[in-house]
Amino acid sequence: MNLPSLRIEKRLSSPRWLPAASLTVGLLLALVTVAVIFATLGVDPLTAFQRIFRGGFGSFYGLQETVTKSIPLMLAGVGLTLAFRGRMYNIGAEGQFMIGAIFATGIVRLFPTWPGFLLLPAMFVGGFLGGALWASIPALLKTRFRVDETLTSLMLVYVAYEAVKFLVYGPWRGSDTRGFPITDEFPAAAHIPILPGTRVHYVTLLLAIAAAILVYLLLTRTKLGYEIRVTGENPEAARYAGMDYRKVALLVMLISGGLAGLAGMGEVAGIHFRLRPPEALSPGYGFTAIIVAWLARLNPLAAMLTAFLLGGLLVGGDAIQIALNLPAATVQIFNGVILLFVIASELFNQYRLRLER
Amino acid sequence: MQKNLFRLTLLMAVFALILTACGQAPAAQTGGESAQAEKLKACFIYVGPIGDIGWTNAHDVGRRYVDEKYDWLETAYAESVPESDSERFIDRFVVEEKCKVVFTTSFGFMDATLAAAQKYPDNFFFHVSGYKRAPNMGTLMADFYQLYYLNGLMAGALTKSGKVGYVAAHPIPELIRHINAFTRGVREVNPNATVEVNWIFAWYDPAKAREAAEALIAKGVDVLAFTEDTATVVQVAEEYTAKGQPVYSFGHYSPMAQFGPKSLVSGQLVDWGVLYEDILTKIHLGIYTTKNLENVDYWGLLSGYPNLGGRAAVELGGKFGEPINPVFEADLKARKVNDPVLGEISVYDLVFKRIEQMKDPAVLFDPFTGPINDQDGNLKVKAGQRLSYFEVTTINWFVEGVIGKANP
Numbered sequence: 001m002n003l004p005s006l007r008i009e010k011r012l013s014s015p016r017w018l019p020a021a022s023l024t025v026g027l028l029l030a031l032v033t034v035a036v037i038f039a040t041l042g043v044d045p046l047t048a049f050q051r052i053f054r055g056g057f058g059s060f061y062g063l064q065e066t067v068t069k070s071i072p073l074m075l076a077g078v079g080l081t082l083a084f085r086g087r088m089y090n091i092g093a094e095g096q097f098m099i100g101a102i103f104a105t106g107i108v109r110l111f112p113t114w115p116g117f118l119l120l121p122a123m124f125v126g127g128f129l130g131g132a133l134w135a136s137i138p139a140l141l142k143t144r145f146r147v148d149e150t151l152t153s154l155m156l157v158y159v160a161y162e163a164v165k166f167l168v169y170g171p172w173r174g175s176d177t178r179g180f181p182i183t184d185e186f187p188a189a190a191h192i193p194i195l196p197g198t199r200v201h202y203v204t205l206l207l208a209i210a211a212a213i214l215v216y217l218l219l220t221r222t223k224l225g226y227e228i229r230v231t232g233e234n235p236e237a238a239r240y241a242g243m244d245y246r247k248v249a250l251l252v253m254l255i256s257g258g259l260a261g262l263a264g265m266g267e268v269a270g271i272h273f274r275l276r277p278p279e280a281l282s283p284g285y286g287f288t289a290i291i292v293a294w295l296a297r298l299n300p301l302a303a304m305l306t307a308f309l310l311g312g313l314l315v316g317g318d319a320i321q322i323a324l325n326l327p328a329a330t331v332q333i334f335n336g337v338i339l340l341f342v343i344a345s346e347l348f349n350q351y352r353l354r355l356e357r
Numbered sequence: 358m359q360k361n362l363f364r365l366t367l368l369m370a371v372f373a374l375i376l377t378a379c380g381q382a383p384a385a386q387t388g389g390e391s392a393q394a395e396k397l398k399a400c401f402i403y404v405g406p407i408g409d410i411g412w413t414n415a416h417d418v419g420r421r422y423v424d425e426k427y428d429w430l431e432t433a434y435a436e437s438v439p440e441s442d443s444e445r446f447i448d449r450f451v452v453e454e455k456c457k458v459v460f461t462t463s464f465g466f467m468d469a470t471l472a473a474a475q476k477y478p479d480n481f482f483f484h485v486s487g488y489k490r491a492p493n494m495g496t497l498m499a500d501f502y503q504l505y506y507l508n509g510l511m512a513g514a515l516t517k518s519g520k521v522g523y524v525a526a527h528p529i530p531e532l533i534r535h536i537n538a539f540t541r542g543v544r545e546v547n548p549n550a551t552v553e554v555n556w557i558f559a560w561y562d563p564a565k566a567r568e569a570a571e572a573l574i575a576k577g578v579d580v581l582a583f584t585e586d587t588a589t590v591v592q593v594a595e596e597y598t599a600k601g602q603p604v605y606s607f608g609h610y611s612p613m614a615q616f617g618p619k620s621l622v623s624g625q626l627v628d629w630g631v632l633y634e635d636i637l638t639k640i641h642l643g644i645y646t647t648k649n650l651e652n653v654d655y656w657g658l659l660s661g662y663p664n665l666g667g668r669a670a671v672e673l674g675g676k677f678g679e680p681i682n683p684v685f686e687a688d689l690k691a692r693k694v695n696d697p698v699l700g701e702i703s704v705y706d707l708v709f710k711r712i713e714q715m716k717d718p719a720v721l722f723d724p725f726t727g728p729i730n731d732q733d734g735n736l737k738v739k740a741g742q743r744l745s746y747f748e749v750t751t752i753n754w755f756v757e758g759v760i761g762k763a764n765p
Contacts, residue, residue: 062451065445065480169764173506178530179752180532272468280440283441283442315445321436321451327407328436
């Protein structure tokens with residue numbers, strides 16, 4: 001007896017409506033799965049969904065929190081769309097974020113008396129340079145010695161964590177923090193201005209939007225962008241066409257690292273106003289940014305939206321923990337399931353399943 | 358391609374809107390609930406999962422205790438809250454969940470708690486383990502330094518090699534204070550013994566804790582104390598003891614006696630419920646207001662709280678109600694020391710004598726009474742003087758007898 005078997009085969013062409021359809025189905029399946037999980041926990045799934053979306057998007061308070069949370073995701077995520085387009089798998093945005101935060105803090109320590117209009121730009125430049133510097137290590141290892149950048153960029157995250165720890169437990173530990181591992185609070189000139197009544201440090205937000213537009217223009221309107229895209233889609237063809245693979249690889253890594261570094265600067269100067277141990281600085285923004293970039297299908301403009309949606313999902317997830325007293329793990333499961341399904345649905349854009357007898 | 362992406366993002370936006378809208382509808386129907394009798398609502402923000410065996414679990418035990426005991430009280434909590442998000446959690450608790458009192462239970466929440474206290478002047482805030490206060494924000498702590506000292510007395514009596522080990526999470530004043538108090542106890546009984554510190558730079562990392570404990574044992578250590586949030590050190594000691602190489606340990610934070618029936622001597626236990634009860638009843642009775650918390654700072658030592666029948670938030674032992682594991686009673690009774698005031702006394706009796714002295718509201722004994730030398734032999738506290746509260750809470754140097762760096 002022959003049982004029917006499932007085969008996965010590549011699509012020769014894909015209809016235009018397909019990405020939208022697969023995303024919709026993916027989201028629906030994810031919601032159904034999560035609903036089952038909520039139901040087994042004794043929580044009405046509809047109430048839970050309502051609280052999540054109300055928590056993230058349904059009130060002024062939730063919205064401004066979502067925007068605040070989306071700033072670092074947007075900066076790092078936009079950078080990653082560029083890196084991934086150029087086929088540089090930079091998994092280490094989290095580390096570049098940390099080094100950006102360190103550089104920004106270093107500038108405050110070097111020039112504590114500068115007025116804000118000098119100090120803040122210097123910190124932004126410092127944050128960008130810090131992140132770019134950190135990303136240049138895997139980039140150079142890749143272009144000079146063909147070391148896989150996925151691994152090196154990831155491993156450097158942990159080195160960056162240790163660097164932050166070293167500084168806050170060691171030479172940068174504050175003088176008025178009673179021995180606790182944080183730096184002293186930044187002077188007021190080093191605080192990024194905040195929209196009144198919110199926690200939105202809007203200068204960083206504007207920078208993030210500008211970065212998204214610039215990266216988009218770079219990719220679509222310039223010769224360099226063309227080279228990046230060709231290199232990403234077919235490195236052999238790019239080389240054959242005389243494009244400088246090393247230049248492209250280094251450049252996309254520097255920009256993506258720099259943007260992650262800016263995100264780190266934004267957090268220390270817009271949220272914390274001091275350097276703290278790494279786990280307190282970022283709940284994994286650099287890693288979430290990878291998802292932001294993929295969900296945006298590597299389009300920097302779309303990354304603004306996916307950063308906002310993901311930020312809302314995280315903020316809303318926190319809200320159900322509070323409102324329904326669910327364990328924190330439920331929130332992580334919720335976010336994890338949604339992302340898993342959405343990313344898995346990508347498969348059907350290029351492949352299809354076929355039943356064979 | 359670009360068009361598709363645009364449609365895709367548009368679709369996602371529509372999705373979010375629809376879901377939000379779906380969410381809004383039932384919300385209107387639940388509005389009537391809040392008309393019930395006015396209860397005091399206290400909300401707790403935890404840094405870890407309530408299922409850990411240390412810090413956060415202990416706070417949640419305290420929360421459940423007060424929640425069950427008083428009808429006029431209701432509580433809620435959020436666990437595993439990252440320090441970077443604490444401000445948002447506090448806001449939500451105050452604005453959306455209408456929490457009158459918010460407890461934040463990690464040092465890292467200090468700035469966010471103070472900011473919230475200023476933003477919501479009619480709410481009560483209590484921050485655990487910090488030092489910033491406001492008219493509507495008090496601080497509390499259940500400090501173990503007296504218990505560590507008592508554990509040190511026993512460790513000094515039980516070590517045969519004269520080498521005691523200490524597995525320590527992070528080099529912050531709290532740990533330096535505890536290591537110092539422990540070492541003062543060890544050296545009171547055994548003046549030549551040393552306490553070697555091994556920092557693991559983690560609150561929760563069983564693998565590192567095991568590595569650190571085994572490294573100390575390899576150096577000849579036969580008694581271990583620790584400050585981190587796992588029972589690993591107790592388990593390691595029990596394994597070595599079972600193998601025929603006795604290594605003794607002291608539990609930390611939660612009852613850990615079951616992990617070391619043959620090797621756990623004593624330990625430090627906490628009962629946050631005592632402090633939460635004191636604070637919440639005082640708010641309920643109107644003794645605490647949003648104007649008079651500026652100097653409300655619970656230090657949670659053995660001397661306890663008179664209005665709660667002298668109950669203290671800290672207790673000596675590897676489990677509640679058993680200060681010393683009976684397995685070690687004979688050894689500790691056999692070991693005599695000569696105290697200048699108390700004369701010849703067994704270590705067992707000395708422990709209980711010291712508890713009695715420290716329980717006295719006048720605190721008749723303190724381990725940080727001079728003369729105290731630092732690690733390099735310099736006199737830091739003159740004979741007869743005591744370290745002040747501020748000095749104890751900000752201490753950044755090790756006393757004589759500690760091996761290791763206070764600022765690694």
